[in-house]
Amino acid sequence: MPRDPSAARHSRDRERERERRHRRHSVSQGAGGEAGREEDGDDYRLERRTKRRRRPSTSAPPGRDRDHHARAASASEGGSGSAGGSHVLSTAALARLNQANASAKPRSGEGGGGDGARNERRRDRERDRTRKREREMERERERERELLVAARRQRDRERERDRSRGYERVRGLPEWNEAEDGYRIYRDREREKRKSKRVVSGAVLEEGRGGGGKGWRGLRGGAGGSSDDSLMREKGGLYAGKKLPWYKQKKKLWILIGVCVVLLIIIIIVAAVVVPQTGQSNNDAAEDSKSGFSGIAPGSIPADAPSWLNPFVWQDTTDFNLTYTDETVGDLPVMGLNISWEDSAKANEHVPALSEPWGDYAKRPARGVNVGGWLSIEPFITPSLFEYDSRMGIVDEYTLCKYLGPRCESTLEKHYATFVTEDTFREIADAGLDHVRIPFSYWAVQTYDGDPYLFRTSWRYLLRAIEWCRRYGLRVNLDVHGLPGSQNGWNHSGRLGTIGWFNGTDGATNAKRSLEIHDRLSKFFAQPRYKNIITHYGLANEPRMTYLSVQDVNGWTEQAYNLVRKNGVSDAIVVFGDGFRGLDNWQGELTNLDRAALDVHQYVIFNINQIAYNHSEKVRYACEGWTEQTLQSMNRATGFGPTLVAEWSQADTDCAKHLTNVGWGNRWTGTLLTGDPSTDMTTPRCPTMDNRCSCDQANAPASQWSGPYKTFLRMFAEAQMSSFEKGWGWFYWVWDTEDA
Numbered sequence: 001m002p003r004d005p006s007a008a009r010h011s012r013d014r015e016r017e018r019e020r021r022h023r024r025h026s027v028s029q030g031a032g033g034e035a036g037r038e039e040d041g042d043d044y045r046l047e048r049r050t051k052r053r054r055r056p057s058t059s060a061p062p063g064r065d066r067d068h069h070a071r072a073a074s075a076s077e078g079g080s081g082s083a084g085g086s087h088v089l090s091t092a093a094l095a096r097l098n099q100a101n102a103s104a105k106p107r108s109g110e111g112g113g114g115d116g117a118r119n120e121r122r123r124d125r126e127r128d129r130t131r132k133r134e135r136e137m138e139r140e141r142e143r144e145r146e147l148l149v150a151a152r153r154q155r156d157r158e159r160e161r162d163r164s165r166g167y168e169r170v171r172g173l174p175e176w177n178e179a180e181d182g183y184r185i186y187r188d189r190e191r192e193k194r195k196s197k198r199v200v201s202g203a204v205l206e207e208g209r210g211g212g213g214k215g216w217r218g219l220r221g222g223a224g225g226s227s228d229d230s231l232m233r234e235k236g237g238l239y240a241g242k243k244l245p246w247y248k249q250k251k252k253l254w255i256l257i258g259v260c261v262v263l264l265i266i267i268i269i270v271a272a273v274v275v276p277q278t279g280q281s282n283n284d285a286a287e288d289s290k291s292g293f294s295g296i297a298p299g300s301i302p303a304d305a306p307s308w309l310n311p312f313v314w315q316d317t318t319d320f321n322l323t324y325t326d327e328t329v330g331d332l333p334v335m336g337l338n339i340s341w342e343d344s345a346k347a348n349e350h351v352p353a354l355s356e357p358w359g360d361y362a363k364r365p366a367r368g369v370n371v372g373g374w375l376s377i378e379p380f381i382t383p384s385l386f387e388y389d390s391r392m393g394i395v396d397e398y399t400l401c402k403y404l405g406p407r408c409e410s411t412l413e414k415h416y417a418t419f420v421t422e423d424t425f426r427e428i429a430d431a432g433l434d435h436v437r438i439p440f441s442y443w444a445v446q447t448y449d450g451d452p453y454l455f456r457t458s459w460r461y462l463l464r465a466i467e468w469c470r471r472y473g474l475r476v477n478l479d480v481h482g483l484p485g486s487q488n489g490w491n492h493s494g495r496l497g498t499i500g501w502f503n504g505t506d507g508a509t510n511a512k513r514s515l516e517i518h519d520r521l522s523k524f525f526a527q528p529r530y531k532n533i534i535t536h537y538g539l540a541n542e543p544r545m546t547y548l549s550v551q552d553v554n555g556w557t558e559q560a561y562n563l564v565r566k567n568g569v570s571d572a573i574v575v576f577g578d579g580f581r582g583l584d585n586w587q588g589e590l591t592n593l594d595r596a597a598l599d600v601h602q603y604v605i606f607n608i609n610q611i612a613y614n615h616s617e618k619v620r621y622a623c624e625g626w627t628e629q630t631l632q633s634m635n636r637a638t639g640f641g642p643t644l645v646a647e648w649s650q651a652d653t654d655c656a657k658h659l660t661n662v663g664w665g666n667r668w669t670g671t672l673l674t675g676d677p678s679t680d681m682t683t684p685r686c687p688t689m690d691n692r693c694s695c696d697q698a699n700a701p702a703s704q705w706s707g708p709y710k711t712f713l714r715m716f717a718e719a720q721m722s723s724f725e726k727g728w729g730w731f732y733w734v735w736d737t738e739d740a
Helices: 005-028 033-053 064-076 091-110 112-166 178-197 227-235 253-279 284-289 397-404 406-419 422-430 457-471 508-523 550-566 616-635 708-725
Strands: 366-370 436-441 475-482 534-537 573-577 596-602 643-649 727-734
Touching: 064 475, 227 596, 227 708, 366 475, 366 643, 397 406, 397 708, 406 457, 422 457, 436 457, 436 534, 457 475, 475 508, 508 534, 550 573, 596 616, 616 643, 616 708
Parallel strands: 366 436, 366 727, 436 475, 475 534, 534 573, 573 596, 596 643, 643 727
Antiparallel strands: none
């Protein structure tokens, strides 16, 4: 490291002055203490140098200590010889010296002997030399620190001066660190040795600082000015000492600005293209569901577009047309539909393609299935949606959405997007079925004040499901499962409890609203694209006519039928429910309705007598009892006429979780508690009707079912299908459940 000569010289002068003052102070303190030992050590060194200059006298006593005692004896007698003198002792003097030594021996013995004294003096001298070396080293370090501080100050002054002139530092010196003093001193000395090899140019050299190696150049990179660094600068086409142009002085700033611009462009591209195309999800299925955004940017969607018209907020976009349109038919959006369609597919080789007439349902009955619990949720089909503390009272879609609030949208759309997929309809066709009944509720079309239901989201899933049915040649039975006010008070109508359709303060209003729902639905499904695929149009699922006015319900049914036909749904069979009145009670009613069918749902598990039948009795009842009922209803002389069974099942118990309602128990084990003593069932209704009634076998996995039980299930299914095909066909309940 270069040093300032003037600073070093002044430092040495100051150090010498301190040493002179220290010696004067030591002499003034006498021979005692540390100063005395230091002076004694100086005398000893002076004596040794004197002996080396001349050969000692033969009469002198041998040994350093003996000579020292002789000098001491001479001095005690008033002799004027120096401690390092060369006088030869006389015989008399020698005698006196021997006498003195003899008299001193006892005292020496008392102090540990002559050898002990010599050793002590030797140790004192060693300590003195050690302390002196330490003081010298400390003084050397102090001088080095002073030099470094002075050099650093000088370097700072030069740095400020060069910076003001536009120069940049090549490589700065490390900050001072006392722990690295040794390394820094060594490094600085090495630089001193190499300074003759440095290559210096430009204004720095002209200012007389080129040999100082201060590490300053008119460029970045490099250091210290070594020849290697110069070579590197030459290879890079750089030169030292010249003032940089303004654009080079701000090079870091320009680089930073450029990086920021590039990052901003990348973020914009990802946000506008990559995210919509991939749909960013936590699993592959969700990623696949976000597709079809090619060529569609978020900017193509109006900022004020509602969620059902903005595919960028949909959880699933698979097989939807994502081109924005606010076009409606019957005030219902067509957003998501493709412009073209094709009806050439057929479900299986035994039925005609969609483009061909089905024919007479009395001769070729429908064989279909329900995709229930999907667009109108039911607790027993998806129990996970209702896993709450029973005290919270979450028992249906109404209470669920009321509790969830804004979260109802994401919860239910996730269910819509995953519970039924395209695979569902392909599997239905592969099973040999040819019709699908799709339950949905009025909030797909409209909601009213106080409704917590998710508005309109299920609508697009209904439209896509119809298109998937078209793809596999499956014909569709539209089923409005829930009407305003609830037409039966059961959980699958949306709200458990009071029937508010025709009944209560808002009964008439809700009946009128239901007609408005069908006005819009029938206008939409009267479009040509639905002529071949929608073969059944349902008005109301399971109106509970035992609690309603038969006259009011029949009048409403006739109005709805006329509205649907007037709006253009001319070929589809209009379906209305039997209302649990008994099929024979429909004879002679609504006979003016053309291409209409009475819908009956047949279960043994909701009848306290039929549920108690054993397996043989249930099969017999399906073969005989339901066959008789179907034939009776199909005959206009004894029943309404055209009759179909839109729901039936192989279930022989009501043990499934939440089947009767959330937390109600079941009839099978006598644990049904409805809150109404007139409908409670506390007596077991299994065939034994005692404490042997258990749900263990019924709720066990299918792999654990016994052979005889599987045989029963098959016979029970075949018996029912045989009976229901005496009418216009059947739709099994249900294709899938969460626990199946």
